[in-house]
Amino acid sequence: MENSKSPNPLEDVSNTKDPFAEDAPAKNNSTELADAENDTAENATENAQDPESQDPRAKGWANPTPYNYADFANRNADDWAGIATRYEWKAEWNDEYGDIGPRNEELEKQLFEGDLITRAGTRLQQLNNPPLVTCESEDVISAIGEWDDAGLHPIMRENVRLCLYDKPTTVQSFVLPAVMQGKDVIGIAQTGSGKTGAFLIPILSKLMGKAKKLAAARPDVTKEYNPAEDGVRAEPLVLVVCPTRELATQIFDEARRLCYRSMLRPCVAYGGAPARFQRDELRKGCDILIGTPGRILDFMGQPHVLSLRRVRFTVIDEADELLQLDWEEDFKKIMSGGDMNEDDDHRYMMFSATFDKECRKLARTYLGASHIRVRVGRPGSSHINVTQNVLYVDDNMKRNALYDLLLSMVPIRTLIFVNNKEQVDYVDDYLFNRGLPSTSIHGGRTQREREDAIRSFRSARCPIMVATGLSARGLDIVNVMHVINYDLPKVQHGGITEYVHRIGGRTARIGNEGVATSFYNERDQDIATDLVKILIECNQAIPDFLEEFRPDENEITFDDDTDRDEPDSDSDSDADVAKNDDGPSLEDYFASDDKPNENSSVAGGADDSQWAPKANEQSSQAW
Template structure:
């Protein structure tokens, strides 16, 4: 029987549509047979109804995700809503810590006139009872080091600069105490709500909390976390980002907004529309991934936001900034807007990674990269995999190449429309397309459960982030106590400028330095000079023993691929083989790639 390949009929981009089916080529048939021999099951069509983005309506836009709606008749204690609870805390969004939390035990440095006293258990933090219930529902077992210090600092009313590794729990570190403090006085301070007797009525949004993030995907991710922490409270979270139709943004803000998560561009637009949004009641401004926003030339917008647009009526404003590094321009902004007694909390070395990630560097010439990554993927047991490229065109070309070879891929970059981006993220989160190809900036800060492998198809250029970008990329795996693997293709003609920094990071994390870079290994491996443009002044630091805990978005479940990918790929042509029927083989030793690849993967797991 002649095998044919169906076209993705759910692809929203007409430009990628093609005839319904074409005969498979001999190569595609061979790829398919190879995948079937590995045990992949038959194709399962992607069901958008079954995998909605955490509930909601408005054509399933993430920005219209369902939140807990308080009613006056609830009194002091709001009832639980099992259906919403299952959406917010169940399935792919249920958080479980990993088994290797000890590797997150790091040196803690505190700078400032007032130093918060850390706690070791959430029960010691003096949190609102409803917040404690939400923490338990989210399965946050124990706090991470950054949470142990930031939560008491926020409770003390201090301005905070938090510098910590990616995947260390920064989101929960600020959301938990802010929501807890506001929850105790929510009836008095919550923003206006529309008249329930007038279905068409809308109010001007008057948020108490504004959280600014660099990317749309990170905004959606933090919105999900805010929905969890605000569950069964009077506080209503909203999200605003570019690409989300303004109609939906206006409708959601018009229902009332107490916690607003936004990208700087969209927030700046809203600030220019005082009939939609006022910043006059903001009590907390949080800048997350602050170093990335400064790298992306958002400084003018950030200063406008930090200034508040209009003056806080109560003159009671707390600023919090979080970053993996603390460069000079960020220090300048902190000193301009924060109180003189702001506290800086640094967990480990600024810009560092941790030992839960096994890092491999493989020398690959540019013209051999495509074949190398194909062999590498087949050498690994299936698992969620991030692949990073330095340009949008490389993302598209690699996506098409791998998809046409039968692998379940999707991709994201800034030229994708918002619907495509949200569909791709949903498909990756649910495991329907477990290989995601992206540019580095588009994936900053993402926290997705069970990402086993990060591959740097292109190492980041020293002109565009260098080793800092490298650390952010590999931080998509090995999050909060889970093991992860990062593999990087080193092109000797392009990556020489990154070589020394790369070796330093490998040595710092006790990872093997490849032979072709061994000549760059520092003589004194205990005292490596990291030129990270960050201040290291302070009181010498303090060790926080036994503070390892749970991060705000990680899951040990679903550690393999689920079947089926139909409806999730953008940009592949009609000759693409049925990806769900192919996938990766587990025959690592037969693929002729590097002899260390499969062994390193097995060791990491």
């Protein structure tokens, strides 16, 4: 955030640059934000007695906007995320342009400008020097340092430039060459580290220039098009399966950008939205299908709508979350559909922030024995670019604490997590009635309401969003600078893994900085030990009320550090060393002299990785 008057966010914000403007920097001052949070407890009583200090308008927040149900009733199909404009190839271009279509300046502005793209932040280099990088493979994979080293198709290289992706992130630097070499891949990395680009960029690049040969015939929808007569069966070359509707639409948006000026046509299929509109898009032709398991299975049950017989790449994104949702049986049906590939050259990829036993079981079933496993950091570790603060707040004081916390800071995009749908409505209503521009999202809302809420949050018409953890999984919105855990996740609902997804997957994406504030009290003791471990691992301050849960340095271990099953032999080969690598425990961090990773089987790149630098140390205090 930039403030021409003072770096103190508690002072007058009238001269503050609009943090939601399209040209606002995609970074924030974590020290500034954290200072504001730490000041909250001290000023709470004083603020409560000062009416002006309790006026959201005086603090720079916009007026709250009620939901317009009359407008909602008049919406048409074009408002659905899945019907978003994409680059449509014209049959007449085949001879004139080859496999690279002409520019469409209007669409180019829509795809590559504004608030759709998360720009790389100032901490990208820190993100690209994680504490541990391993690339386990029978073959040597040379990591790339620049996009020009990746062997991308010319139009993909240009689209990457338009996306303002300056350099590959660490996970991209290893996954791209692996995919380009035709390998099955497992990618395990922090949320917000560029995993979506890691699989879309090389897959689409490999298919560019081959669409005429590989893709099914489809109509020219830029001319007169009659769905009943001209529609075709969708036979995608790429299938991406993910757990939530919001994540599906975001991957679809990324595919729209990366397919620009190519013959490849992306589509998205997810539940909650009318199947009719999605079916109509599929029947125009589909080369890349992104979707949730339920809706994909629905369309698979309609052979005239969808066939997976041409699929060459199947990607499972957020695999850990999908398996937690009991999609295993549906997976088998979807995967078996992709196995009908006529050329028998089907590649499988799995990506996740964690990689538990169920994920490993799925990988053993479908991935080839020579697959490549790229692991960046410890599975389930937290993001090094997030400043984490923990405040002690009794349940009956949470509303007041939240309100005072929001008013103590410069208005910024803020995502607030609670643990159930009823609480989402309760907190959203409270903030709205106190004059703050809030919106909310949870699984009980209609898909139209969910998409409207995301639009309002993305455009900053409502820069405060209240959500459950699952409903916000995968959201990638520019300049989300603050995540607040109004409720910490319970162990039976994900525990520390869910905490990591919340704070790392929404803020501090692609090298940007972020702040996470968590409200804690005695009801959260089931997560306290794991929370302390995460704070220690990320060099964050431990508040006094959590000191009793701090383990001795030689006792700090992580229950799920490994993403490999135990090997069958006691071989001392390099490959077995890599498979046995359980990731660094915290005692490794304490004992480290900035040693490089010695277990990597890559040529260059990973062997230069250093242990994580310290994050800004901010004191956490009680409410």
